[in-house]
Amino acid sequence: MSEKKLRSREWFFGPEYYNFARRCYFRSEGYGHEVFDGKPVIGICNSWSELNSCNLNLREVAEAVKRGVWQAGGVPVEFPTISLGEVYMRPTTMLFRNLMAMDVEESIRANPVDGVVLLCGCDKTTPAQLMGAASADVPAIVVSSGPMLHGNWRNRRLGSGTDGRKLFDLYRIGQISEEELCEIEGSIARSSGHCMVMGTASTMTSLAEALGMTLPGCAAIPAPDSRRKAIAEASGRRIVEMAGEDLRPSRIMTREALENAVTTCMALGGSTNAVVHLIAIAGRLGIGLTLDDFDQISRRTPWVTNVKPSGEFLMEEFFYAGGVPAVLRSILPLLHGGALTANGRSIAENAAAACNHNQEVIRPIERALAGEGGIAVLRGNLCPDGAVIKQTAASPGLLRHRGRAYVFENHDQMVAEIEREDLPVDENSVLVMKGGGPKGAPGFPEWGHIPMPKALLKRGITDVVRVSDARMSGTSFGTVVLHVAPESAVGGPLAAVETGDEIVLDVPGRRLDLQVSEGEIERRLAAFRPPRPPYDRGYGRLFLEHVTQAHQGCDFDFLQAVNSR
Numbered sequence: 001m002s003e004k005k006l007r008s009r010e011w012f013f014g015p016e017y018y019n020f021a022r023r024c025y026f027r028s029e030g031y032g033h034e035v036f037d038g039k040p041v042i043g044i045c046n047s048w049s050e051l052n053s054c055n056l057n058l059r060e061v062a063e064a065v066k067r068g069v070w071q072a073g074g075v076p077v078e079f080p081t082i083s084l085g086e087v088y089m090r091p092t093t094m095l096f097r098n099l100m101a102m103d104v105e106e107s108i109r110a111n112p113v114d115g116v117v118l119l120c121g122c123d124k125t126t127p128a129q130l131m132g133a134a135s136a137d138v139p140a141i142v143v144s145s146g147p148m149l150h151g152n153w154r155n156r157r158l159g160s161g162t163d164g165r166k167l168f169d170l171y172r173i174g175q176i177s178e179e180e181l182c183e184i185e186g187s188i189a190r191s192s193g194h195c196m197v198m199g200t201a202s203t204m205t206s207l208a209e210a211l212g213m214t215l216p217g218c219a220a221i222p223a224p225d226s227r228r229k230a231i232a233e234a235s236g237r238r239i240v241e242m243a244g245e246d247l248r249p250s251r252i253m254t255r256e257a258l259e260n261a262v263t264t265c266m267a268l269g270g271s272t273n274a275v276v277h278l279i280a281i282a283g284r285l286g287i288g289l290t291l292d293d294f295d296q297i298s299r300r301t302p303w304v305t306n307v308k309p310s311g312e313f314l315m316e317e318f319f320y321a322g323g324v325p326a327v328l329r330s331i332l333p334l335l336h337g338g339a340l341t342a343n344g345r346s347i348a349e350n351a352a353a354a355c356n357h358n359q360e361v362i363r364p365i366e367r368a369l370a371g372e373g374g375i376a377v378l379r380g381n382l383c384p385d386g387a388v389i390k391q392t393a394a395s396p397g398l399l400r401h402r403g404r405a406y407v408f409e410n411h412d413q414m415v416a417e418i419e420r421e422d423l424p425v426d427e428n429s430v431l432v433m434k435g436g437g438p439k440g441a442p443g444f445p446e447w448g449h450i451p452m453p454k455a456l457l458k459r460g461i462t463d464v465v466r467v468s469d470a471r472m473s474g475t476s477f478g479t480v481v482l483h484v485a486p487e488s489a490v491g492g493p494l495a496a497v498e499t500g501d502e503i504v505l506d507v508p509g510r511r512l513d514l515q516v517s518e519g520e521i522e523r524r525l526a527a528f529r530p531p532r533p534p535y536d537r538g539y540g541r542l543f544l545e546h547v548t549q550a551h552q553g554c555d556f557d558f559l560q561a562v563n564s565r
């Protein structure tokens with residue numbers, strides 16, 4: 001390996017005192033001088049935290065990576081970053097995705113590393129690491145924590161998030177007891193790893209694989225499976241080679257690779273959050289990925305992956321069926337097959353070796369679950385800059401719908417009213433919630449699912465159309481329109497909706513419209529006053545001043561590549 005290629009040499013060798021001092025302090029970790037003998041230094045960027053149960057196995061994963069790095073002649077150095085535990089952090093991890101991305105980027109840039117292994121898992125940790133690594137542009141490979149084993153309660157297979165929400169709704173209307181809920185609490189998330197449905201974590205780790213940023217097959221291996229450590233070890237070996245080859249993220253995450261990721265997301269029935277994250281990753285690379293790209297790709301990509309919340313199975317079965325490589329093989333004609341991946345081969349070469357062991361879990365393209373992809377992009381006078389809906393997780397009968405709005409002016413009002421048994425809504429109502437966007441909430445939380453009103457659940461109604469400028473968990477389901485842009489807090493048309501207004505949703509026609517005259521909408525918006533910003537200092541203020549809207553990826557404007565602003 002050419003020593004000239006190793007950026008770490010600039011830290012350790014040169015005429016200044018600090019070149020010498022850095023060697024001294026590196027030696028204080030107990031290494032001999034041989035450690036500087038032309039060996040690449042490999043950073044292991046670890047998002048392990050006891051405040052993030054989904055990433056809790058990453059210390060063991062890091063040890064396996066280190067074994068691989070040593071085997072290949074590198075020197076591993078593990079470092080921590082902020083971690084984002086989806087269910088713990090308030091008001092939302094999305095408020096901190098960009099902070100983590102900055103932490104990752106600057107930790108890589110500032111330190112003597114020739115390559116980086118990114119250890120992620122829970123929802124935002126994967127896009128944050130990809131965004132930071134894209135900007136730092138030092139050779140990088142992703143190893144995720146892996147999905148949990150399936151939940152099991154009284155011999156019933158459960159998917160965290162998805163089934164948790166359904167069972168909690170039964171508890172809300174008295175069909176599940178306190179004792180049963182306590183049993184479920186101990187049964188639904190019973191191993192290490194991230195959520196084991198095709199939620200945001202599984203989607204984003206699968207898309208890291210589709211982007212070419214992992215070794216083939218990495219995403220779906222369950223967290224406790226011994227093969228998780230084996231692929232971590234192999235990734236440790238491979239990153240040493242990548243450092244020598246100068247195989248940087250910008251060579252892997254090209255426009256073709258990003259389109260492959262969008263195509264894979266549609267075939268997976270993946271999380272709507274992937275739209276925001278992929279646009280943000282593309283923005284770091286100066287690639288203009290738009291909502292229209294998502295919709296065009298969705299229209300030509302069949303949904304083939306039968307995993308919850310859209311389908312029936314869980315990530316464990318998905319792994320046994322062949323995982324992401326089997327999906328890529330199934331949709332290969334729709335991919336840019338020549339896209340380069342972390343193992344130095346093209347995505348088509350990798351997919352050629354894949355097998356589908358269960359054609360109910362991963363359908364062949366001619367027996368697809370639906371002719372279009374999981375996500376549809378909507379336009380209309382209610383969302384001039386777009387909105388998204390996961391059409392595969394919606395009720396087919398509601399995909400074309402006309403109904404009267406019942407408006408929650410904010411999340412607090414929704415929480416206060418949703419349990420009211422006299423809430424004046426019925427199966428035709430359209431629940432509208434304002435104030436859930438990037439600036440409004442702030443932070444763009446996963447409030448968009450809007451729990452079903454108790455008044456409707458008691459009548460056996462389990463879905464109505466819901467519309468907001470918020471996101472929703474990738475584990476959620478229902479006829480839920482999300483990411484309405486511009487958001488209400490900046491005076492988007494959503495701010496003008498009043499209870500009783502008629503709303504028309506037409507997913508096949510890709511429309512979302514408020515049946516109110518343009519003049520009346522303008523009159524209402526002229527009277528709109530934005531809410532007082534909740535932060536006047538610190539990171540919250542930085543966020544409010546620089547976060548972009550949903551259709552732009554919600555990155556900070558100053559973090560995007562200069563040519564993509």
Ligand code: FES
Binds near residue numbers: 123
């Ligand atoms: Fe971490 Fe679902 S809560 S992946």
